[in-house]
Amino acid sequence: xxxxxxxxxxxxxxxxxxxxxxxPAMLLIPNYPAYVAYxxxxxxxxxxxxxxxxxxxxxxxxxxxxxxxxxxxxxxxxVMLFELISILIAIPFAIINLKLFTISNPAGIEPNPAYFGxxxxxxxxxxxxxxTGFYKTAFKIGLPLVFAGASILVFYATVEMLVWIPGExxxxxxxxxxxxxxxQLPILLAGILIWIGAGYLTQRLAGKRFAKVDI
Amino acid sequence: MPAIxxxxxxxxxxKFYLDHVSFALDEGYIMGFIGRNGxxxxxxxxxxxxxxxxxxxxxxxxxxxxxxxxxxxxxxIGLVLxxxxxxxxxxxxxITNVTKRFYSDWDEDVYASLxxxxxxxxxxxxxxxxxxxxxxxxxxxxxxxHAKVLILDExxxxxxxxxxxxLLDLFQEIIEEGERSILFSTHITADLERCxxxxxxxxxxxxxxxxxxxxxxxxxxxxxxxxxxxxxELESHLIGVRRHRFGFEAxxxxxLDLDLSHFTTAKPSLDSIMIHLERG
Numbered sequence: 322x323x324x325x326x327x328x329x330x331x332x333x334x335x336x337x338x339x340x341x342x343x344x345p346a347m348l349l350i351p352n353y354p355a356y357v358a359y360x361x362x363x364x365x366x367x368x369x370x371x372x373x374x375x376x377x378x379x380x381x382x383x384x385x386x387x388x389x390x391x392x393x394x395x396x397x398x399x400v401m402l403f404e405l406i407s408i409l410i411a412i413p414f415a416i417i418n419l420k421l422f423t424i425s426n427p428a429g430i431e432p433n434p435a436y437f438g439x440x441x442x443x444x445x446x447x448x449x450x451x452x453t454g455f456y457k458t459a460f461k462i463g464l465p466l467v468f469a470g471a472s473i474l475v476f477y478a479t480v481e482m483l484v485w486i487p488g489e490x491x492x493x494x495x496x497x498x499x500x501x502x503x504x505q506l507p508i509l510l511a512g513i514l515i516w517i518g519a520g521y522l523t524q525r526l527a528g529k530r531f532a533k534v535d536i
Numbered sequence: 537m538p539a540i541x542x543x544x545x546x547x548x549x550x551k552f553y554l555d556h557v558s559f560a561l562d563e564g565y566i567m568g569f570i571g572r573n574g575x576x577x578x579x580x581x582x583x584x585x586x587x588x589x590x591x592x593x594x595x596x597x598x599x600x601x602x603x604x605x606x607x608x609x610x611x612x613i614g615l616v617l618x619x620x621x622x623x624x625x626x627x628x629x630x631i632t633n634v635t636k637r638f639y640s641d642w643d644e645d646v647y648a649s650l651x652x653x654x655x656x657x658x659x660x661x662x663x664x665x666x667x668x669x670x671x672x673x674x675x676x677x678x679x680x681x682h683a684k685v686l687i688l689d690e691x692x693x694x695x696x697x698x699x700x701x702x703l704l705d706l707f708q709e710i711i712e713e714g715e716r717s718i719l720f721s722t723h724i725t726a727d728l729e730r731c732x733x734x735x736x737x738x739x740x741x742x743x744x745x746x747x748x749x750x751x752x753x754x755x756x757x758x759x760x761x762x763x764x765x766x767x768x769e770l771e772s773h774l775i776g777v778r779r780h781r782f783g784f785e786a787x788x789x790x791x792l793d794l795d796l797s798h799f800t801t802a803k804p805s806l807d808s809i810m811i812h813l814e815r816g
Contacts, residue, residue: 324637331634332623377622383587384617385638386610536587 325395341365345411390528438512445519545593564714568728614678619670639681667694725806776812787812
Protein backbone atom coordinates (compact mmCIF):
# COMPACT_ATOMS: atom_id res chain seq x y z
CA UNK A 322 0.00 0.00 0.00
CA UNK A 323 2.91 2.31 0.77
CA UNK A 324 4.00 1.90 -2.87
CA UNK A 325 0.61 3.09 -4.09
CA UNK A 326 0.84 6.14 -1.84
CA UNK A 327 4.34 6.81 -3.20
CA UNK A 328 3.00 6.49 -6.77
CA UNK A 329 0.23 9.01 -6.14
CA UNK A 330 2.67 11.32 -4.38
CA UNK A 331 5.18 11.23 -7.25
CA UNK A 332 2.84 11.00 -10.23
CA UNK A 333 -0.67 12.14 -9.34
CA UNK A 334 -0.13 15.05 -6.97
CA UNK A 335 -0.02 18.32 -8.88
CA UNK A 336 1.81 21.38 -7.47
CA UNK A 337 -1.54 23.17 -7.15
CA UNK A 338 -2.58 20.53 -4.61
CA UNK A 339 0.07 21.93 -2.26
CA UNK A 340 -1.39 25.40 -2.73
CA UNK A 341 -4.83 24.07 -1.85
CA UNK A 342 -3.35 22.58 1.31
CA UNK A 343 -2.51 26.13 2.39
CA UNK A 344 -6.14 27.24 2.01
CA PRO A 345 -7.00 26.61 5.69
CA ALA A 346 -5.12 29.89 6.22
CA MET A 347 -8.45 31.39 5.09
CA LEU A 348 -9.54 30.87 8.70
CA LEU A 349 -7.71 34.14 9.35
CA ILE A 350 -10.06 36.10 7.06
CA PRO A 351 -12.40 38.04 9.35
CA ASN A 352 -16.15 37.58 8.98
CA TYR A 353 -15.81 34.79 6.44
CA PRO A 354 -17.54 31.35 6.29
CA ALA A 355 -15.08 28.87 7.78
CA TYR A 356 -16.16 25.97 5.55
CA VAL A 357 -15.10 27.69 2.30
CA ALA A 358 -11.47 26.59 2.72
CA TYR A 359 -12.66 22.99 2.70
CA UNK A 360 -14.84 23.44 -0.36
CA UNK A 361 -11.60 24.32 -2.11
CA UNK A 362 -9.91 21.31 -0.60
CA UNK A 363 -12.60 19.02 -2.00
CA UNK A 364 -12.13 20.72 -5.35
CA UNK A 365 -8.45 19.92 -5.01
CA UNK A 366 -9.28 16.22 -4.63
CA UNK A 367 -11.20 16.50 -7.90
CA UNK A 368 -8.12 18.05 -9.56
CA UNK A 369 -6.07 15.13 -8.28
CA UNK A 370 -8.41 12.70 -10.05
CA UNK A 371 -8.43 14.88 -13.15
CA UNK A 372 -4.64 14.89 -13.24
CA UNK A 373 -4.64 11.11 -12.88
CA UNK A 374 -7.27 10.61 -15.57
CA UNK A 375 -5.62 12.88 -18.12
CA UNK A 376 -2.33 11.05 -17.63
CA UNK A 377 -3.95 7.60 -18.03
CA UNK A 378 -3.08 6.65 -14.47
CA UNK A 379 -5.75 3.95 -14.51
CA UNK A 380 -4.00 2.16 -17.38
CA UNK A 381 -0.56 2.57 -15.82
CA UNK A 382 -1.74 1.37 -12.42
CA UNK A 383 -3.69 -1.54 -13.85
CA UNK A 384 -0.53 -2.94 -15.40
CA UNK A 385 1.17 -3.01 -12.00
CA UNK A 386 0.95 -6.11 -9.81
CA UNK A 387 -1.90 -4.67 -7.78
CA UNK A 388 -5.52 -5.80 -7.67
CA UNK A 389 -8.05 -3.28 -8.99
CA UNK A 390 -9.77 -3.08 -5.62
CA UNK A 391 -6.44 -2.22 -3.98
CA UNK A 392 -5.94 0.64 -6.43
CA UNK A 393 -9.14 2.20 -5.10
CA UNK A 394 -8.12 1.52 -1.51
CA UNK A 395 -4.74 3.17 -2.15
CA UNK A 396 -6.33 6.28 -3.65
CA UNK A 397 -8.81 6.43 -0.75
CA UNK A 398 -6.03 6.35 1.84
CA UNK A 399 -4.05 8.92 -0.16
CA VAL A 400 -7.00 11.32 -0.29
CA MET A 401 -7.78 10.79 3.39
CA LEU A 402 -4.14 11.52 4.30
CA PHE A 403 -4.39 14.66 2.18
CA GLU A 404 -7.53 15.68 4.05
CA LEU A 405 -5.98 14.89 7.42
CA ILE A 406 -2.91 17.00 6.61
CA SER A 407 -5.19 19.89 5.66
CA ILE A 408 -6.88 19.65 9.06
CA LEU A 409 -3.52 19.58 10.84
CA ILE A 410 -2.46 22.65 8.86
CA ALA A 411 -5.73 24.38 9.81
CA ILE A 412 -5.32 23.87 13.57
CA PRO A 413 -2.68 26.62 14.12
CA PHE A 414 -4.78 29.03 12.04
CA ALA A 415 -7.86 28.14 14.07
CA ILE A 416 -5.95 28.82 17.32
CA ILE A 417 -4.68 32.15 15.97
CA ASN A 418 -8.25 33.02 14.94
CA LEU A 419 -9.59 32.20 18.41
CA LYS A 420 -6.82 34.22 20.10
CA LEU A 421 -6.79 37.12 17.65
CA PHE A 422 -10.43 37.89 17.02
CA THR A 423 -12.47 38.99 19.99
CA ILE A 424 -15.94 38.94 18.45
CA SER A 425 -17.92 36.01 17.09
CA ASN A 426 -17.82 35.30 13.34
CA PRO A 427 -21.10 36.68 11.88
CA ALA A 428 -20.62 34.61 8.70
CA GLY A 429 -21.11 31.27 10.44
CA ILE A 430 -19.49 28.80 12.79
CA GLU A 431 -16.30 29.54 14.76
CA PRO A 432 -13.19 27.42 14.04
CA ASN A 433 -13.79 25.29 17.13
CA PRO A 434 -13.73 21.48 17.66
CA ALA A 435 -17.37 21.17 16.51
CA TYR A 436 -16.41 22.89 13.26
CA PHE A 437 -13.60 20.40 12.66
CA GLY A 438 -15.96 17.52 13.49
CA UNK A 439 -18.35 18.79 10.82
CA UNK A 440 -15.47 19.19 8.35
CA UNK A 441 -14.61 15.51 8.83
CA UNK A 442 -18.25 14.61 8.11
CA UNK A 443 -18.14 16.89 5.07
CA UNK A 444 -15.09 14.98 3.82
CA UNK A 445 -16.88 11.68 4.47
CA UNK A 446 -19.84 12.81 2.34
CA UNK A 447 -17.66 14.17 -0.44
CA UNK A 448 -15.50 11.03 -0.57
CA UNK A 449 -18.54 8.74 -0.59
CA UNK A 450 -20.38 10.49 -3.41
CA UNK A 451 -17.31 11.31 -5.49
CA UNK A 452 -15.46 7.97 -5.24
CA THR A 453 -18.49 5.75 -5.75
CA GLY A 454 -19.62 7.92 -8.66
CA PHE A 455 -16.23 8.12 -10.35
CA TYR A 456 -15.31 4.45 -10.08
CA LYS A 457 -18.54 3.42 -11.83
CA THR A 458 -16.79 4.33 -15.08
CA ALA A 459 -13.28 5.39 -13.99
CA PHE A 460 -13.39 8.16 -16.61
CA LYS A 461 -16.58 10.23 -16.15
CA ILE A 462 -15.52 12.79 -13.60
CA GLY A 463 -17.83 15.79 -14.06
CA LEU A 464 -21.10 14.39 -12.73
CA PRO A 465 -19.50 12.82 -9.63
CA LEU A 466 -18.09 16.28 -8.84
CA VAL A 467 -21.48 17.95 -9.35
CA PHE A 468 -23.22 15.42 -7.08
CA ALA A 469 -20.47 15.44 -4.47
CA GLY A 470 -20.35 19.26 -4.53
CA ALA A 471 -24.15 19.50 -4.18
CA SER A 472 -24.09 17.00 -1.31
CA ILE A 473 -21.55 18.93 0.74
CA LEU A 474 -23.39 22.17 -0.02
CA VAL A 475 -26.59 20.68 1.45
CA PHE A 476 -24.59 19.48 4.45
CA TYR A 477 -22.98 22.91 4.82
CA ALA A 478 -26.38 24.63 4.71
CA THR A 479 -27.74 22.21 7.31
CA VAL A 480 -24.95 22.59 9.86
CA GLU A 481 -24.69 26.35 9.37
CA MET A 482 -28.46 26.60 9.89
CA LEU A 483 -27.91 25.13 13.35
CA VAL A 484 -25.54 28.03 14.01
CA TRP A 485 -27.70 30.73 12.45
CA ILE A 486 -30.93 29.86 14.26
CA PRO A 487 -30.65 31.46 17.70
CA GLY A 488 -30.97 29.07 20.58
CA GLU A 489 -29.09 26.67 22.81
CA UNK A 490 -27.75 24.56 19.92
CA UNK A 491 -26.43 27.64 18.19
CA UNK A 492 -24.87 28.92 21.40
CA UNK A 493 -23.14 25.60 21.98
CA UNK A 494 -21.90 25.01 18.42
CA UNK A 495 -20.88 28.61 17.74
CA UNK A 496 -18.96 29.04 20.97
CA UNK A 497 -15.46 30.49 21.26
CA UNK A 498 -15.45 29.77 24.97
CA UNK A 499 -12.68 27.26 25.90
CA UNK A 500 -14.80 25.44 28.48
CA UNK A 501 -17.68 25.00 25.99
CA UNK A 502 -15.24 23.92 23.32
CA UNK A 503 -14.16 21.10 25.61
CA UNK A 504 -17.70 19.75 25.47
CA GLN A 505 -17.59 19.92 21.66
CA LEU A 506 -14.85 17.28 21.56
CA PRO A 507 -17.38 14.39 21.22
CA ILE A 508 -18.60 16.05 17.98
CA LEU A 509 -15.02 16.11 16.74
CA LEU A 510 -14.52 12.49 17.75
CA ALA A 511 -17.80 11.47 16.08
CA GLY A 512 -16.75 13.34 12.93
CA ILE A 513 -13.42 11.48 12.85
CA LEU A 514 -15.12 8.11 13.36
CA ILE A 515 -17.71 8.84 10.65
CA TRP A 516 -14.92 9.94 8.28
CA ILE A 517 -12.91 6.75 8.91
CA GLY A 518 -15.96 4.46 8.75
CA ALA A 519 -17.28 6.13 5.61
CA GLY A 520 -13.80 5.92 4.07
CA TYR A 521 -13.74 2.18 4.64
CA LEU A 522 -17.21 1.62 3.19
CA THR A 523 -16.56 4.02 0.31
CA GLN A 524 -13.45 2.21 -0.90
CA ARG A 525 -15.26 -1.13 -0.59
CA LEU A 526 -18.18 -0.05 -2.77
CA ALA A 527 -16.04 1.99 -5.18
CA GLY A 528 -13.60 -0.96 -5.43
CA LYS A 529 -16.43 -3.37 -6.28
CA ARG A 530 -17.64 -1.01 -8.98
CA PHE A 531 -14.16 -0.46 -10.38
CA ALA A 532 -13.52 -4.23 -10.56
CA LYS A 533 -16.31 -4.42 -13.16
CA VAL A 534 -14.96 -1.57 -15.28
CA ASP A 535 -13.26 -2.44 -18.56
CA ILE A 536 -10.05 -0.53 -19.14
CA MET B 537 2.38 -27.33 -16.89
CA PRO B 538 1.71 -24.58 -19.50
CA ALA B 539 3.16 -21.16 -18.76
CA ILE B 540 -0.08 -19.66 -20.05
CA UNK B 541 -3.37 -21.49 -20.15
CA UNK B 542 -6.44 -19.69 -21.46
CA UNK B 543 -9.63 -21.69 -21.37
CA UNK B 544 -13.00 -20.66 -22.80
CA UNK B 545 -12.46 -16.95 -22.29
CA UNK B 546 -15.61 -15.02 -23.21
CA UNK B 547 -16.46 -11.36 -23.37
CA UNK B 548 -19.61 -9.93 -24.85
CA UNK B 549 -19.85 -6.40 -26.19
CA UNK B 550 -22.86 -5.04 -28.05
CA LYS B 551 -21.14 -5.51 -31.40
CA PHE B 552 -18.36 -7.98 -30.63
CA TYR B 553 -18.13 -11.34 -28.96
CA LEU B 554 -14.94 -12.94 -27.72
CA ASP B 555 -16.13 -16.46 -28.16
CA HIS B 556 -14.67 -19.18 -25.90
CA VAL B 557 -11.06 -18.34 -26.62
CA SER B 558 -8.72 -21.15 -25.59
CA PHE B 559 -5.01 -21.73 -26.10
CA ALA B 560 -1.97 -22.79 -24.12
CA LEU B 561 1.72 -21.98 -24.28
CA ASP B 562 4.44 -24.08 -22.70
CA GLU B 563 7.51 -22.72 -20.94
CA GLY B 564 10.38 -21.74 -23.19
CA TYR B 565 8.43 -20.93 -26.33
CA ILE B 566 7.21 -17.93 -28.28
CA MET B 567 3.64 -17.75 -29.47
CA GLY B 568 2.53 -15.29 -32.11
CA PHE B 569 -1.03 -14.10 -31.73
CA ILE B 570 -2.29 -12.99 -35.10
CA GLY B 571 -5.47 -11.62 -36.56
CA ARG B 572 -6.58 -8.54 -38.43
CA ASN B 573 -7.41 -5.25 -36.71
CA GLY B 574 -10.49 -5.69 -34.53
CA UNK B 575 -10.29 -9.49 -34.50
CA UNK B 576 -10.00 -9.54 -30.69
CA UNK B 577 -6.26 -9.77 -30.01
CA UNK B 578 -6.07 -6.85 -27.60
CA UNK B 579 -9.41 -7.72 -25.99
CA UNK B 580 -8.14 -11.26 -25.36
CA UNK B 581 -4.92 -9.95 -23.82
CA UNK B 582 -6.78 -7.41 -21.70
CA UNK B 583 -9.25 -10.06 -20.54
CA UNK B 584 -6.34 -12.37 -19.68
CA UNK B 585 -4.78 -9.82 -17.34
CA UNK B 586 -7.98 -8.49 -15.83
CA UNK B 587 -8.07 -5.11 -17.58
CA UNK B 588 -11.30 -6.23 -19.17
CA UNK B 589 -13.84 -7.96 -16.97
CA UNK B 590 -14.53 -11.24 -18.77
CA UNK B 591 -17.91 -12.95 -18.80
CA UNK B 592 -16.58 -16.48 -18.52
CA UNK B 593 -13.55 -18.70 -18.78
CA UNK B 594 -10.32 -19.20 -16.90
CA UNK B 595 -6.79 -17.96 -17.23
CA UNK B 596 -3.83 -19.38 -15.38
CA UNK B 597 -0.13 -18.65 -15.43
CA UNK B 598 1.87 -21.71 -14.41
CA UNK B 599 -0.27 -23.33 -11.75
CA UNK B 600 -1.70 -20.05 -10.47
CA UNK B 601 -5.25 -19.06 -11.37
CA UNK B 602 -5.21 -15.39 -12.38
CA UNK B 603 -8.56 -14.52 -10.85
CA UNK B 604 -7.67 -16.06 -7.52
CA UNK B 605 -4.24 -14.51 -7.28
CA UNK B 606 -3.97 -11.51 -9.55
CA UNK B 607 -1.04 -9.93 -7.73
CA UNK B 608 1.16 -13.03 -7.71
CA UNK B 609 0.44 -13.60 -11.41
CA UNK B 610 1.25 -10.03 -12.33
CA UNK B 611 4.60 -10.26 -10.52
CA UNK B 612 5.50 -13.01 -12.97
CA ILE B 613 4.19 -11.25 -16.08
CA GLY B 614 5.86 -8.55 -18.12
CA LEU B 615 3.24 -6.51 -19.94
CA VAL B 616 3.64 -4.25 -22.91
CA LEU B 617 0.47 -2.85 -24.41
CA UNK B 618 1.83 -0.89 -27.35
CA UNK B 619 4.14 1.88 -26.19
CA UNK B 620 4.11 3.83 -22.96
CA UNK B 621 1.47 6.51 -23.31
CA UNK B 622 0.83 7.41 -19.71
CA UNK B 623 2.28 10.34 -17.80
CA UNK B 624 3.71 11.95 -20.97
CA UNK B 625 5.28 14.87 -19.10
CA UNK B 626 7.13 12.74 -16.54
CA UNK B 627 10.73 11.72 -16.97
CA UNK B 628 11.59 8.08 -17.53
CA UNK B 629 13.56 8.10 -14.29
CA UNK B 630 10.47 9.13 -12.30
CA ILE B 631 8.24 6.47 -13.88
CA THR B 632 10.88 3.80 -13.32
CA ASN B 633 11.45 4.80 -9.70
CA VAL B 634 7.75 4.38 -9.04
CA THR B 635 7.29 1.22 -11.10
CA LYS B 636 10.20 -0.76 -9.67
CA ARG B 637 8.86 -0.50 -6.13
CA PHE B 638 5.99 -2.80 -7.07
CA TYR B 639 8.19 -5.69 -8.17
CA SER B 640 9.94 -7.88 -5.62
CA ASP B 641 12.37 -9.19 -8.28
CA TRP B 642 13.32 -5.88 -9.87
CA ASP B 643 16.86 -6.14 -11.26
CA GLU B 644 18.62 -2.79 -11.57
CA ASP B 645 21.49 -4.32 -13.60
CA VAL B 646 19.13 -5.79 -16.19
CA TYR B 647 17.30 -2.48 -16.39
CA ALA B 648 20.56 -0.53 -16.86
CA SER B 649 21.73 -2.92 -19.58
CA LEU B 650 18.41 -2.61 -21.42
CA UNK B 651 18.56 1.18 -21.26
CA UNK B 652 21.99 0.97 -22.84
CA UNK B 653 20.92 -1.60 -25.43
CA UNK B 654 17.86 0.44 -26.41
CA UNK B 655 19.77 3.73 -26.21
CA UNK B 656 17.22 5.22 -23.80
CA UNK B 657 17.95 8.40 -21.87
CA UNK B 658 16.32 8.40 -18.43
CA UNK B 659 16.29 12.18 -18.29
CA UNK B 660 13.92 12.41 -21.23
CA UNK B 661 10.22 12.87 -20.78
CA UNK B 662 7.85 10.25 -22.19
CA UNK B 663 6.48 12.56 -24.87
CA UNK B 664 10.00 13.29 -26.09
CA UNK B 665 10.32 9.64 -27.14
CA UNK B 666 9.43 8.43 -30.62
CA UNK B 667 6.79 5.70 -30.98
CA UNK B 668 9.52 3.08 -31.27
CA UNK B 669 11.40 4.38 -28.24
CA UNK B 670 8.17 4.27 -26.22
CA UNK B 671 7.84 0.58 -27.06
CA UNK B 672 11.47 0.02 -26.08
CA UNK B 673 10.97 1.76 -22.74
CA UNK B 674 7.85 -0.32 -22.07
CA UNK B 675 9.90 -3.43 -22.87
CA UNK B 676 12.73 -2.33 -20.59
CA UNK B 677 10.22 -2.02 -17.72
CA UNK B 678 8.62 -5.36 -18.56
CA UNK B 679 11.91 -7.24 -18.82
CA UNK B 680 13.57 -5.88 -15.68
CA UNK B 681 11.66 -7.86 -13.08
CA HIS B 682 12.49 -11.37 -14.25
CA ALA B 683 9.02 -12.00 -15.58
CA LYS B 684 8.47 -15.62 -16.53
CA VAL B 685 5.81 -14.71 -19.04
CA LEU B 686 5.94 -11.78 -21.40
CA ILE B 687 2.70 -10.59 -22.93
CA LEU B 688 3.31 -8.07 -25.64
CA ASP B 689 0.61 -6.38 -27.65
CA GLU B 690 1.98 -5.13 -30.98
CA UNK B 691 5.53 -4.68 -29.63
CA UNK B 692 7.13 -4.29 -33.06
CA UNK B 693 4.71 -1.72 -34.47
CA UNK B 694 6.45 1.60 -34.92
CA UNK B 695 9.95 0.14 -34.71
CA UNK B 696 12.48 0.64 -37.49
CA UNK B 697 13.80 -2.55 -39.19
CA UNK B 698 17.06 -2.52 -37.22
CA UNK B 699 15.28 -2.17 -33.87
CA UNK B 700 12.79 -4.86 -34.85
CA UNK B 701 15.61 -7.18 -35.72
CA UNK B 702 17.33 -6.41 -32.42
CA LEU B 703 14.09 -7.00 -30.55
CA LEU B 704 13.51 -10.37 -32.17
CA ASP B 705 17.06 -11.36 -31.23
CA LEU B 706 16.29 -10.29 -27.69
CA PHE B 707 13.16 -12.47 -27.67
CA GLN B 708 15.26 -15.47 -28.67
CA GLU B 709 17.76 -14.70 -25.89
CA ILE B 710 14.96 -14.46 -23.38
CA ILE B 711 13.53 -17.89 -24.10
CA GLU B 712 16.91 -19.61 -24.57
CA GLU B 713 17.10 -20.80 -20.99
CA GLY B 714 13.75 -22.52 -21.39
CA GLU B 715 12.04 -20.96 -18.39
CA ARG B 716 10.43 -17.95 -19.95
CA SER B 717 7.68 -17.68 -22.53
CA ILE B 718 6.47 -14.92 -24.78
CA LEU B 719 3.02 -14.29 -26.17
CA PHE B 720 2.97 -11.48 -28.62
CA SER B 721 0.26 -10.16 -30.81
CA THR B 722 1.13 -8.57 -34.08
CA HIS B 723 -0.09 -7.94 -37.55
CA ILE B 724 3.50 -7.87 -38.84
CA THR B 725 3.56 -11.59 -39.52
CA ALA B 726 7.11 -11.49 -40.94
CA ASP B 727 8.31 -11.12 -37.33
CA LEU B 728 6.63 -14.39 -36.44
CA GLU B 729 8.15 -16.27 -39.36
CA ARG B 730 11.46 -15.52 -37.72
CA CYS B 731 10.85 -16.26 -34.09
CA UNK B 732 7.46 -17.77 -33.25
CA UNK B 733 7.25 -21.43 -32.27
CA UNK B 734 3.47 -21.41 -32.12
CA UNK B 735 0.81 -19.43 -33.93
CA UNK B 736 -2.62 -18.62 -32.58
CA UNK B 737 -4.92 -17.11 -35.14
CA UNK B 738 -8.04 -15.25 -34.06
CA UNK B 739 -10.81 -14.13 -36.37
CA UNK B 740 -13.98 -12.26 -35.35
CA UNK B 741 -13.40 -13.16 -31.70
CA UNK B 742 -12.91 -16.88 -32.33
CA UNK B 743 -9.70 -18.86 -32.33
CA UNK B 744 -9.33 -20.42 -35.77
CA UNK B 745 -6.07 -22.29 -35.12
CA UNK B 746 -3.61 -22.54 -32.28
CA UNK B 747 -0.71 -24.82 -33.10
CA UNK B 748 3.00 -24.96 -33.85
CA UNK B 749 4.14 -22.78 -36.72
CA UNK B 750 5.13 -25.55 -39.10
CA UNK B 751 1.81 -27.37 -38.71
CA UNK B 752 0.07 -24.07 -39.28
CA UNK B 753 2.06 -23.36 -42.44
CA UNK B 754 1.66 -26.95 -43.66
CA UNK B 755 -2.12 -26.74 -43.55
CA UNK B 756 -2.27 -24.85 -46.80
CA UNK B 757 -0.58 -24.26 -50.13
CA UNK B 758 -0.41 -21.09 -52.15
CA UNK B 759 -1.81 -21.88 -55.55
CA UNK B 760 -1.84 -19.83 -58.73
CA UNK B 761 -2.66 -20.49 -62.35
CA UNK B 762 -4.71 -19.37 -65.31
CA UNK B 763 -8.35 -18.57 -64.86
CA UNK B 764 -9.45 -20.96 -67.58
CA UNK B 765 -7.84 -23.80 -65.60
CA UNK B 766 -10.29 -23.25 -62.78
CA UNK B 767 -12.69 -26.17 -62.62
CA UNK B 768 -15.69 -26.26 -60.26
CA GLU B 769 -14.34 -29.24 -58.27
CA LEU B 770 -11.11 -27.29 -57.65
CA GLU B 771 -12.72 -23.90 -57.13
CA SER B 772 -14.89 -25.24 -54.34
CA HIS B 773 -11.71 -25.92 -52.32
CA LEU B 774 -10.00 -22.60 -52.98
CA ILE B 775 -9.88 -20.02 -50.24
CA GLY B 776 -9.79 -16.29 -50.86
CA VAL B 777 -9.47 -16.45 -54.64
CA ARG B 778 -8.13 -13.32 -56.28
CA ARG B 779 -8.52 -13.04 -60.02
CA HIS B 780 -6.36 -10.73 -62.07
CA ARG B 781 -5.39 -10.22 -65.72
CA PHE B 782 -2.83 -13.02 -65.70
CA GLY B 783 -4.77 -15.63 -63.78
CA PHE B 784 -5.72 -16.29 -60.21
CA GLU B 785 -4.13 -16.66 -56.76
CA ALA B 786 -5.63 -18.54 -53.86
CA UNK B 787 -5.00 -20.76 -50.89
CA UNK B 788 -5.85 -24.42 -50.91
CA UNK B 789 -5.86 -26.99 -48.09
CA UNK B 790 -2.59 -28.93 -48.43
CA UNK B 791 -3.78 -32.49 -48.01
CA LEU B 792 -6.41 -32.78 -50.70
CA ASP B 793 -6.32 -35.63 -53.10
CA LEU B 794 -6.25 -33.44 -56.21
CA ASP B 795 -3.89 -33.24 -59.15
CA LEU B 796 -2.30 -29.79 -58.91
CA SER B 797 0.52 -30.44 -61.35
CA HIS B 798 -0.83 -27.87 -63.83
CA PHE B 799 -0.72 -25.14 -61.24
CA THR B 800 2.04 -23.33 -59.46
CA THR B 801 2.00 -24.24 -55.78
CA ALA B 802 4.23 -23.09 -52.93
CA LYS B 803 4.44 -23.17 -49.18
CA PRO B 804 2.51 -20.10 -48.03
CA SER B 805 3.69 -17.33 -45.78
CA LEU B 806 1.72 -16.40 -42.67
CA ASP B 807 0.72 -13.23 -44.46
CA SER B 808 -0.65 -15.18 -47.37
CA ILE B 809 -2.63 -17.54 -45.13
CA MET B 810 -4.10 -14.67 -43.18
CA ILE B 811 -4.99 -12.59 -46.24
CA HIS B 812 -6.72 -15.45 -48.05
CA LEU B 813 -8.55 -16.71 -44.98
CA GLU B 814 -9.78 -13.22 -44.20
CA ARG B 815 -10.86 -12.75 -47.81
CA GLY B 816 -12.90 -15.94 -47.38
